[in-house]
Amino acid sequence: MKRDLIVFGEDWGGLPSSTQHLIRRLSQDRKIVWVNSIGLRRPTLTVNDCKRAWQKLTTRSVSNKGASKTCATPQSLTVVNPSTLPAPRTMLGRKLAAGMLRNQLAPIIAQANLHNPILWTSLPTAVDVSDQLGTSSLVYYCGDDFSSLAGVDHHTVAQREQELVEKADLILTASETLFTRFSDKCTRLLPHGVDYSLFSTPCPRAEDLPNNGRPIAGFYGSLSEWLDYKMLAKTITLLPDWNFVFIGKPCEAALALKQHDNVTLLGPKSHHELPGYSQHWSASLLPFTNNDQIKACNPLKLREYLAAGRPVISTPFPAVNEYRTFVSVVQNAEEMAKALRNAAEQAPNAHQQTAVSAHTWDARAEKLATWLDAL
Incomplete structure (x- = not known):
């Protein structure tokens, strides 16, 4: 029996990322709980950040429809829109954010009745909750160099990524350059595909x-x-x-x-x-x-x-x-x-x-x- 997945990625829908392309295909014979973005930086008081925060607060916490109007969300995939503290820097903030996520996700995961789930994250900030959701395997999908990615709290994300790499059972990288950054004992190169x-x-x-x-x-x-x-x-x-x-x-x-x-x-x-x-x-x-x-x-x-x-x-x-x-x-x-x-x-x-x-x-x-x- 295929193992199911709990996935931390960007917001489901819109232009599909590599993670969405892969997970959509894996969902054909696995149940998926997809957790919309928990952020890679602390929000500011800009108009865009305020709009995004309002959308996060007012969107239904659980949906099977996603955001795309043209590509239906698979029936086996549950989309979760969590409320949390994006990229907290202090240990207290990290524990508080992890607790908020755990309390929101635990009943959803239980209701989904997942089989021996694997936790998959494309976001290093999910490391704080990686051992709190009843999973026994951890996969880190690295599609970007977060140390140089624009719009990211680089110091915070770099620290979380190092912790995540130490915990991960499997690291997937989208490019040769990223592949060379990690130990090859549990790292696999998975270049992007094409429809x-x-x-x-x-x-x-x-x-x-x-x-x-x-x-x-x-x-x-x-x-x-x-x-x-x-x-x-x-x-x-x-x-x-x-x-x-x-x-x-x-x-x-x-x-x-x-x-x-x-x-x-x-x-x-x-x-x-x-x-x-x-x-x-x-x-x-x-x-x-x-x-x-x-x-x-x-x-x-x-x-x-x-x-x-x-x-x-x-x-x-x-x-x-x-x-x-x-x-x-x-x-x-x-x-x-x-x-x-x-x-x-x-x-x-x-x-x-x-x-x-x-x-x-x-x-x-x-x-x-x-x-x-x-x-």
């Missing part, structure tokens, strides 16, 4: 893509400070006869790109809508800055871009090396502009699609299941 069928199956062109006959360079994902906006702005200036389309919630630096007449910011889109863009623009962009966070990342969109079949143009970072045959790696705006011009007339590339066709989330989940069952 290959979704991104490779031809679909209609999105109606809000620019339709003025110009080639389109596109990006979707987090429009945060880890994109090289200086390089992007110069590239956009060098290619006035191109459209540049950005999908995602923009930061201030991203909003500043709107000063260019050939830039379109479309805002966030649902995951299932993305192929309607990436299959129909001329080239996909990965314009990252060179920092520790990017060196450790393995972006989901890399394999999704490749599966869509359009040319991919990227700044250099370790995870892209596996696909150098199919990715144009550029160092500056002039090289990016040249790569885009070369990409303008290229047909969909079946070879790059084949290169990622075996790296599906189903295949990743199957390998993961063997590791979990061996605990």
